[in-house]
Structure formats: structure tokens, C-alpha cells
Amino acid sequence: MRIDRLRIDAFGQFQRLERELGPELNLFYGPNEAGKSTLLAFVRAVLFGFSRRGASDRYEPEGRTISGELLLNTRSGTYWARRAGSRRFQGELQLRTEDGRQLPPSRLNDALSAISRELFCQVFAFGLHELSSFEELAAEGSVSEALFAAGMLGARRLPFALASLEKSSKTLFASRGSKSEINNLLGDLAQRQQRLAAIGDRPRMYFDRRHELEAIEAQLKARAAARRNFEEQREKLREVDRLWCEMSERRADRDTLADKARQLEFEKQVLSGSSVATPRSAPWRSALAAFDARLEQWRSLEGRRAKLDAKKRILDDQLSELQVPMVAADLAQCKPQVHQEALELVHQELSQAGHALAGAKGRLRSATAARDGIEQQIPKGAGGPASSKRVLPLRWAATISLGVFALGIVSAHLFPLGLRPIALGIAFLLGALFLWAQHSANRAIHAARARNLETQASFLRSARQQELHCTREEESAERHLVDLQLRLRSLLSSQELPEGISAESALQLWARLAAIQQSFSDLAGDQLALDAEERDCRAAAAALLTASASAGLSAQEPLGAAVELRNLLQRSDEAATDLKRTEHLLSQAREQAARHSRKLEQLQQRLEKLAREAGVAEELSSDEQLAFASKQRLRTLDSQLSDLDDKQRSNAERKGGIIKDLETWEKDSELAQLRSREEFLRARITDLAEQYAIQRLAAGLIKQARWRYERDQQPRVIKIASQQFAELTGGRYSCVYTQPDAPDTLFAADAQGKEWTAEQLSRGTREQLYLSFRLAVVQDFAESREPLPLILDDILVNFDPERAQNAVKALARISKAHQVVAFTCHPALRDLFQKHGAHVLSLSQRAVPLLESA
């Protein structure tokens, strides 16, 4: 490939610059800042792309789009390669033939034999800066590999192989990176392993926790039992405390009761002196009672006797008032009832005789009146009733008959002439008929009146007979009455009563005598009774006085004695009652005291038992000690219980936590997932690590093979370089080579066989060595590929004239096969190039219009 023409639209300081190049040796001559380096950058940019924006070698023009083109003459034809600025920093490449036909951009890559920009810049288009260092050229990378590959049989793909291995191995692993696959996986694995480590030995923890849980449950159970025991003890101690209090109270009660009993005993003794014994007081009580029973009689004796006397006098007066020849003694002998009965009998008969006379008289009066009545009725009945009993008077009957007849005549005149006789006949007939009926009725009435008169005459006869009978009855009654009155007089005389009084008065007299007799009899009875009572009363009073005397009392009369004795007995009774009550109270107090004692004994026994059970038996000797110890023990127990509860609570919480952990771990799939992932990652890492190792080993094998090859057989490029270096140095140095253990160092051997490293050479000679090496590469490259143009930017400035001439000579030789484009600002070098047939082009400082060629 060669560059026939370059055309710059805008690049750095150039605008619309066009130059035509010769096919062999070309030289651009111009002063400093004329744009030689810009032109070198332009060629590189068109072939490989613009540098990154902002880079010093991008040469972005101001206000214009960076662009330009080269006319390339290649084995596959001549075409324009145009590169213009675009969105991508490399710019856009277009290939077209001279007649404007578009070509695929890959054609350029083919023409460049697919070399890299670096190789082109280091070997084919370089300046003094690139020339002065071999390190970059020899360093591992595409240039170095390309250099060696160029000279090794079967190693054309070596750079590709190493680059490919390097690239793919870096995607797998990078010791300082984190994005490579193995790095990622290792990171992931480390995380999982960290998590697994954090989880720890799960089964051991699980079963440890289970054991712990069992232990805690056992502990919980034991503590619950201990708690019950403590509570029982506490209850016992509380009971001890309660018992102790109860016993204290009971003891106080018992003492109080003992005091009370003593006092009652004293009272009892006092009361015993005050009371009289019952056997002794019994006769007194009976005498007093007997007297008390007669007391009212005693007091009424005199009054009653006076009353009886007065009553006797009254009776005597009454008897005398009756004016009968009897005194009280007589009266007592007579029998009034007998006399009364006889008188009563006469009195009844007299009364009956009177009644019979009155009846007879009455009946006589009735009979007389009846006869008078009948006699008066008879005359009246003979005349009156006949006329009054007629149906209708006769004159009224004739009148009516005439009326009817007259009515018939009048009616006959009213009728027609033919009917008049008939009407008169009917009227006459009716009048006659009426008169006949009246006559028949009057005859019946006269017959009835005759029968009535006969009946009344019979009644009058019967009434006269009755009146006669009644007159006889009256006369008989009057005779019986006179007889009876005679009998009464004789009786009164026999009873020594006045004869003139009636039977009724006699009866009343006898009734009053009987009453007086009875009163006297009653009075006598009362006197007897009063006498008897008086005797009894005096006996009772005597007995009372005797009793009073025996009781030591001084009263001489019964009433006073009774009062004194009663008082004495009352006092005695009261004392006895008090004594009895006191004795009762005493007995109660003693019973209570006994009960307290018994209860105290029971409590003591119970207390001792509880104290033994509650562990305070030693303190039983003293109540205070016991109470103190019990309270002390209670406090200890409470504190122990509280501790126990705290422990139970904490254990229960722990238990809950453990159960939760166990359940979580039983169900937890995280560990399994982590382990699964860990295994997966391990397997994957093993696979990838093997791949990585294979790639690294392959690269290692290739490098070792290359070194081995180089050691066994110097590559061709080294041979060419040796020839070039000898030519440049005028035979001063004969050989150039590298060593496997220092691949980035070039060695030179002088004509005497002495080995020089590049660093040991002078700067000019070192640049000549490097140039020789590059020229060797270029020649070697051209043997298997299309030759590429060689562009050199003022590289001979450090060469002495002889070696500069040798160099230009060598370039002129090479330019027969490779187009050479050199830049210089040195007139001597320009002349030297011109001398060797170079096509010289000038570069003015300003932009030059089109086709300013030599």
C-alpha cells in the first residue's frame, strides 16, 4: 500500500490542504511548527481513526468539522479513504474509488494487514519519541507479539492467540478486579460462607438447645415444686404466727378470767353471810305467809261486825213495821211458806170465780143484743126490698113501647106507599114484645121476697132461747163467789192476820215476812263465819309473833312483826339471789378458763408441730424468739420465693426463646439454600478456575515455546535488524539479538563480539539500533503481507552526518519496496534526501491552497 495523495479539509492548523506523494522516497521539508507532526497525525487518523476528544494528537480544527482523505494505492486497487468527524470519536470512515464508487470499510483493514494502530505507530509511522524507546516496542502486547510473530514459523496467530487468551482469562479472573466471573463467584461464595459461619454448627446448637430446653423444663418443674414447698412453709409460718397471736390473746383472756374468778369468790363469801338458810327461814316464811293471807280479814274484822249489827237492827225495824204480832224469835219459828200456799190456793179460786161471773154477764149481754137486732130487722124486710128489686118500672116500659110504636109510624110515612103497612106492623110488633118481657121479670121478684121473710122469723126464736140460758149462768157464778170470800176470812183469822185485808195483801205480807226471816237467817250465818275467821286470824298473828321473836325481832304486834319479818326475809332473798348469780358467774369464769387452758394446750401442740415443720422448732422455748424467728424466716422465704419467681420468669422467657429458635431451625431452609448455593458456586468456580488455568497455562506454554524457539533459532527479523544496524553504523556493530529471560531488552554485539545493552550505547547509536530493528520488522512484514508506507518524523537529528547518510541510503533502498515519507526541518537532511532521489515537498507555515507541489 502507498499513499498517492493526501487531502485535508480541516485538521489542526490545516484547511483544504492537498499534496501528491511519490511512490518511493518522499520528504516534507518545513521549518518548526510548519505542521509536520500534524501531518503524521493526519495519516494515522485517517487510517486508524481520530484520537479521543481532548487528546493532544486529535487536532480538532476550530469551527470546522475535522475531516480529510488519502488516496491509497493498494493491491486490491486505488481508492480514497475519507474520515470525517462524527458522533463517535474515531470519526466515520468511507472508502470510494476514484470514480466515486463506495467500498466496504473493511477493505482498509485488509490493506493494513489487520495490524493495530499501536504497531503502525511504533513501527510504520513514528517520530523521534517513539524511536528513542524500545521498551514499549518490546513490552508484552500486540507490537511485541507482532514483531516476534513476524519472524516465527507457525506463529502468525501468536499475537491473536495471546491476546485472546489474555482477554478471555481476564473475563474469568483478575486478581485486582472484581468484575470478572470468578471474582464475582468468589465474592458470592465468600458472602455465603460468611453467612454459614455466622449460622454456626446448627445441629449442635439445635441439640444443645434441646438439652437446654429439657434442663430448663426440669428446672422449671423442680422450682415449681420448691415454690410449692416454700409456699407451704410460708403458710405454716403464717399459721405459726397466727397461732402465736391467738395463744397470746387466749392467755390474756385466761388471766382476766382468773382475776374475775377471784373477785367472784370474794363476793360469794360476802353474800353467803348475808343470806338466811332456807330450813331456818321456812317456818318464818310460812307464818308470814299465813298472816299475810289473813291480813285483809284481820283488818276487816271490826268493820264487818259493825255492819252485821246494823243490819240486825234494820231487820228488827222492818219486822216491827209490818205490825204483825211477832218478834224476830217468833219469826224464826214460823213457816210463811205453808201459810202462803193456803192463801195462794184461796186467792186463785176467788180469781177464777170472779172471771166466771164476768164471762156469764158478758154472754148475757151478747144474747140480749142479738135478739134485739133480729127483732129490729124483721119489719124492715117486709116492705122495702120488693120495689127495690124490680127490673124496670112499668111506666118506663109502656113509654118505651109507645116510643117504638111512634117511631114505626113515622118510619111508615117515610116509606113508599106500598111499604107503609109493613112498617106499621113491625113497629106495633116490637112495642108489644117489649111489654111482655117487662111483666115476666116483675113476677120472679115477688116470689123471692116471700122466702126471705120466713127465714128471719126462725132466727128470732133461737135468739130468745140463748138469752135465757145466759141469765141462769150469771146467777150461779155470783153464789160461788160469796162462798169463797167466807173461806178467806176464816183463813186470815187462823193466821192471826187482820180479817179485813184481801187475799192479795195477805199474800204480800207473808212474802215480806218470808224475806225478813231469810235475812235474819243470813245474818246469823254471817256472824258465825266472822267468828271463825277471827279465830283463824288471831292464830296466824300468834304464829307470826312467835316467828318474829325467833328471828330476833322486837315487834310486839302482828302487823309490825309482819313488816320486820318481811323485810328480813326480802334482804335474805336478795342476798341469796346475788349469791346464786355470783356462783353462776364464777362457774362460767372457771369453765371459760378451763376452755382457754384446753385450747391453749391444743394450740401449743399445733404450734410445736408447725414450728418443727417450718424449721423454727429451736425457738419454741421463747414466744418472742419464736415470733422473731418466724417473721425472720417468713422474710427469708418471701425473698427466696421472689428470687425463685424471678428465676422462673427468666427461665420461662428463655424457654420461649429456645422453642422459637428450635421451631425456626426445624423449618429454616436458609442453611440448606446456602449450602446448595455454596456447592453450586464451588462447582462453578472449579470449572471456571480450570478454564482459567488452561488459558493461563496455554499462554504460558506459548511464551515458553516462543522463548525456546528464539533461543534455539534467532528469528529472521533479528537477523535483518543485525544487517541494518551494521549498515547504519558502518560495520561498527555486527549483531542484534534478544534473550529469553530479558525479552524487552535488545542486545548488540560489536565487531569484536562484545555484548552491549541498548542502555550502554550512546543516544544516537541506540536510536540507530532501534531504527534498525523497526526497518527489519517493516521488511519482514512486507515479505508475508502487503507493504505499508513508512512515515518518519525527523528521526535523524541525533545521527552524525555519516550515519545520517547511511540511514537515508538505507531508506532509499527500502523505499523501492515500501513508500517512505520523511519529515525534516533541517536543510542538510533535506539536501541529503534530495541527493538520494527523494520527492521533496515543502510545508509552509500557513495553509496552502490546493496543489502547491514541487
Add this chain to the structure above:
Amino acid sequence: MGFKFVHAADLHLDSPFRAVSADARLGELFRRATLKAFSRIVDLCLRERVQFLVIAGDLFDQKDRSVRARLVLRKELSRLDVAGISTFIVHGNHDPLSDDGGATAFPSSVKVFGACWDEALVLQEGRILCRVQGISYPHERVTEDLSPAFRRQGPEFTVGVLHANLGRNTEHENYAPCTIEGLASRDLDYWALGHVHTRCEYPLPGAGIAVYPGNPQGRHIRELDERGCVLVEVTDGATDRRFFPVDAIRWHRIQVPLTAVTCFEALEAEIEDQLDAWRDSFHDAHVVRVELLGRGSLRQELTKPGALASLEEHLRESLLAREPPVVLESVRDLSRANLDLDAVHAAGGLGASLVTVAKIAKSDRKAFEALWSDPELHRLEAAIRRATVSPLMSEGASLIDRALVQALELLQEDALED
């Protein structure tokens, strides 16, 4: 008199699956798989009315720290206890006595052998039916042979329960290493072994047999196919052994030659075809690793960056939708260039140099260490060691081989045109 017993080992209860990132829907299925497998073992014991159950170590993984494992173990053994079935247990390297802490209180019918040899008698109607001997690991790393402690104590059928590595199986830690001859010399009738997760039997010279029932539930891609326990029927001293699968989730490896498929759809169809054979109700899920072999036309597509991951993602989703669900462990591209290392060496140049360097690195310790002296590799080693991931150096030789292949593939000139 005949009787039956069940021999199980390496239950690894509630132990996670390796390299399977089960989603939330399947997470519980996976977590329950080992527990379910053990439950099925107990079901078998009850169904077959066995005399006893023998568990030869590794009942659970100490590092899993699973409470559930202990609780389920106790619950299941209680079922046997209720049915009058005894259980004999020894502890292995994953559940040694030192870590047990005596935390798991088993029912009275469970005999756990201690760190010293012990024998228990199985009686029937007052007569000795069988003798069971066992030793538990006192700690994880038991490196001495425990089998010499076993010895016949009577004429009755004798079972030795031991967690041991018979014949230095390199896939497992070489704990309690023992030999067939050593076991045969103890004159026992049946060695109920645990530790090796793959079922196998070793007839012993003379008489007797040593049996690994394998683990009842596979947990990673190296524990493929059916997993379960062994039902042993003893008649007149002779044993008849029947294997019963109990696994709830099964692991599979599917190999698809890329030569046979031309597109991703065909690749998926091929995988689905192979999966169709596993539709059953016995398993809750399947886990599968798909390995792509050969160099067909799809390979170029698959070597594009992200292509394999994309295929894996797509397959993972579509397989998960099956019933029972199929979980994709990974898709592995095992399609390698047809490299003839001798030819590469003969061709010279960098390829020959590579082959030589790799050869020297494998044979020369210093060269090996020089190759491993890559500081980044060292840092990775340190990082994964810190993360308790198994170290890479142990796989060094095989890794160098794979690295050589990769390097040669990358440097192949024709790869330029890829």
C-alpha cells in the same frame, strides 16, 4: 433359617446437589431428594419385613449442618422401631463420632457402633439369627485399616459393617483402606461396606462377599444412573442380593455428536429424543449434562463468543418445562481439533516448540512449577483455597494437556480463516 436385611450406605441426608442451581420451584424437590430416598429404603424394609437395616456410614454430611437430616433420620428409624426392625449404624468420614456430639437420640432398636469393634446379636425366638459387627470412625481422617478388628465369633451368619475404601479407589478419599484379601481373612459372611458411592460387589476368596450398595441418591454428575440399596436374603448361610433403586432425582450424561446435526433445532431434537426415554413417575426430576462431540458444521457457530452459553440457557429453559422436569447441569463442548501431536512436533516451528514445552512441563517438576509460576494463577489458587474450593494443582497434568490443545488450536493457521 432364612431372613432378610437391607444394606444401605452413604445416605448424605439433606446434602446439597453439586453444580445445580435449582430454581425456587425445584429447590424443595432437590432438598428433599436424599430424605425421600432414605424414606424409600425404610418403606422397602417395612414392605419386605426384613430383620434389620444396616447403614454403613455417612448418614449425613457434617459440613451441611442440617437439623432436618437428624430429625428425619430419627423419624424414619422410629418407623422401623415401631415395626420391630432393628437398625445397625456405623459412622463414616462425613459423620464421624467426634462431630456427632451424641445429639441424635435414636430409638432403642437402633445400635450405633462405637469407635471400638463391637458385635450385636440378632435374635429370633431366643436363638441367635445373625451377628452384626461394626466400627465407627472416631474422627474424619481414619487412615488405618479397620478390618483386622473384625473376627468371626460364632457359626451364625455374620455381617461386618464398615465404612472403608476397598482396593484404593482413587475417586474417593483413601480412608480406612482395606484389601479383598484382608476382608477375606476375617472369615465373615457379608461385608456391608460404605464410602464408595458406586454400587459394586467383591466376592471374597473362600466364601463371603463384600458389597457397596452405592449412595441412595446421586448428587453430582459423577453419580449417574440408578442409585439405591441392596436387599439381602440369607438362606442357609448363602446370600441372594437384589438391588432396589430409591433415588428421587436421577443424573444423566447425554452425548450428542455434532457430526450428526446441522442446526441447533436438530441438536435440541436429538437431546429431547434421548430424554424421552426417562419419562416416569418414580423420579421427581432428572439432571442432565449434555456433551457435544466431534467437529460438525455447528462447531463454528458454537465457538463464537457466548454461543455455548446461549445454547445452554435455551436448553435449560426448555428442559425445565418437561414433566418430570429436567434440570440442565451444563452443556460441555468436547469437540476438539483432530490434533496429531507427533505430526505437530515433526512440523517444527512454534507448534513443535509447544509440544516439547508441554511434555517437559509434565515430566520435569521444575518446568512444571515454572509453568505454574504465573502470578495471576497463583493468586487464583490462593483465592480458591481460601474459599475452600478444591485446588487446581492436583489436576495439573491433565490441565497442561488441555492447555496444550487449546494453545495449538488457537495458533492453528487455518483458524485465521475461522
